[in-house]
Amino acid sequence: MLFIDNRDVTDARVNLALEEHVLRNRIGADDLLLFYINAPSIIIGRNQNTIEEINPEVVRERGITVVRRISGGGAVYHDLGNLNFSFMTPSVHGRFNRYELFTRPVIEVLHELGVPAELGGRNDILAGGRKISGNAQFARPDRMFSHGTLLFDSNLDDVTAALIPKPGKVESKGVKSIRSRVANISEFLTAPIRVTELRERIVERIFGTRDRSKVPTLQLTDTDWAEVNALVGRKYGSWDWNYGENPACNVQRTHRFPAGEIDVRVNVESGRVAGYRIFGDFMGREDVSELETLMLGLPYDYAVIAEALAGVDLDAYFGDVPPDEALSLLAG
Numbered sequence: 001m002l003f004i005d006n007r008d009v010t011d012a013r014v015n016l017a018l019e020e021h022v023l024r025n026r027i028g029a030d031d032l033l034l035f036y037i038n039a040p041s042i043i044i045g046r047n048q049n050t051i052e053e054i055n056p057e058v059v060r061e062r063g064i065t066v067v068r069r070i071s072g073g074g075a076v077y078h079d080l081g082n083l084n085f086s087f088m089t090p091s092v093h094g095r096f097n098r099y100e101l102f103t104r105p106v107i108e109v110l111h112e113l114g115v116p117a118e119l120g121g122r123n124d125i126l127a128g129g130r131k132i133s134g135n136a137q138f139a140r141p142d143r144m145f146s147h148g149t150l151l152f153d154s155n156l157d158d159v160t161a162a163l164i165p166k167p168g169k170v171e172s173k174g175v176k177s178i179r180s181r182v183a184n185i186s187e188f189l190t191a192p193i194r195v196t197e198l199r200e201r202i203v204e205r206i207f208g209t210r211d212r213s214k215v216p217t218l219q220l221t222d223t224d225w226a227e228v229n230a231l232v233g234r235k236y237g238s239w240d241w242n243y244g245e246n247p248a249c250n251v252q253r254t255h256r257f258p259a260g261e262i263d264v265r266v267n268v269e270s271g272r273v274a275g276y277r278i279f280g281d282f283m284g285r286e287d288v289s290e291l292e293t294l295m296l297g298l299p300y301d302y303a304v305i306a307e308a309l310a311g312v313d314l315d316a317y318f319g320d321v322p323p324d325e326a327l328s329l330l331a332g
Contacts, residue, residue, distance in 0.1 A: 001030060001207070002216050002217060003032075003203065003215045003216065004022060004217070005217060005220070006034060008037075010036075010039045010080065012039070012065050012078060013065065013236040013237050014236075015036040016069055016236050017228045017235065018036075018228045019088075019147070023144075026220070027089075027090050031088065032086075032087070032218060033085070034085070035086075035199050036084050037084065037196075038065075038079070038082065039065065040080075040155075040158065041064060041066065041067055042059065042077055042162055043067055043069050043078060044075050044242070045069065045071065045072050045073045045075060045281050046070055046071055046072050046138075047278060047279055048074070048075060048280070048281060050066060050242060050243045052164065053075040054066060055162055055164055058161045062158065066242055067236055068236075068241055068242045071138040071147065072136055072260075072281065073136035074260075075163055077162055078154075079154050079155055081184070081186075081195055082150065082151060082152060083195050083198055084147065084149050085147060085148055085150070085202070086148075089144055089146075090142065092139050092140070095146075096285055099135050102148075106125070106133070106202060110185065112201070113198075113201075114188065114190050115132075116188065117133075122260070127188055130181060130183035132183055133151065135148035150198065151185060152184060152185045152198055153186045203215065248267055248275070249275065250266070251264075251265070251268060251300075253329050255329050259318065260280055260319065261281050262278065263278070263280050264278055265277045265279065266332070268300045271300060272299055273297060275296075276291075278291060282317075283319050284319050288317050288318075291317060305330065
């Protein structure tokens with residue numbers, strides 16, 4: 001495994017651009033490990049409708065950056081008390097949605113610190129039944145990353161104020177239920193440490209040393225950083241990517257499966273699909289924009305849409321969702 005030095009950048013737009021650039025352009029035969037700590041920001045899942053996930057007034061007043069990532073899953077809050085990790089691998093087979101393969105060293109370090117951490121739910125790390133880490137993955141045919149966030153000493157009041165709870169995700173629709181479900185790692189420590197100390201302990205667990213001169217490192221060039229900044233300019237820093245224009249819709253169908261929520265919005269004109277968007281916090285390997293494009297122009301008719309989707313591996317887009325139930329939601 002090789003370590004990636006992000007130069008202590010705390011801009012979420014740059015860090016997400018760095019992660020994508022390395023995955024697409026610099027991954028070779030070795031697994032890679034990237035850490036980053038972001039200034040206050042909300043990171044939106046690839047398939048989510050941003051305006052329905054955030055409280056815009058709180059975001060504006062508190063100067064919170066909103067950025068969309070390329071992996072699925074739900075929205076998460078980052079700040080300087082939050083440590084983020086990303087494990088990248090040149091191989092995908094048998095690893096996608098296997099979060100235990102990537103969170104193991106993190107959980108082992110937490111155990112050493114006395115934190116009763118365990119993998120739970122779809123993709124979380126829990127301590128005392130409360131969430132201290134959320135994880136998500138992104139995959140291409142020959143490479144993938146599994147990244148997660150560790151709530152170390154975050155401002156949990158900002159978490160609950162800036163994010164809008166989904167009625168289907170928490171039993172209570174108030175922010176109190178979210179606040180009771182999450183916790184900071186620092187709450188479980190017998191002796192205080194800094195968030196950077198947690199990072200160094202994970203580095204030591206994986207590489208056997210904290211001495212950066214002895215840690216095998218992927219050397220990023222000035223060209224790499226120029227390409228990262230260019231990616232910020234055209235993608236992660238753009239309104240189109242982070243918010244996007246959502247089509248007007250006259251049909252909405254939503255269902256929460258164990259694998260996540262799928263929210264289908266359809267704009268029908270003269271009986272045909274004029275706009276089709278799929279939102280949600282599901283986590284599949286493939287980009288649902290392919291399905292959205294497939295729908296355009298079709299008669300809004302169950303049999304027609306079902307025929308268009310015949311042979312499509314819906315698991316690849318939505319994860320472990322029963323195909324017949326996914327089809328019912330997609331076809332109307």
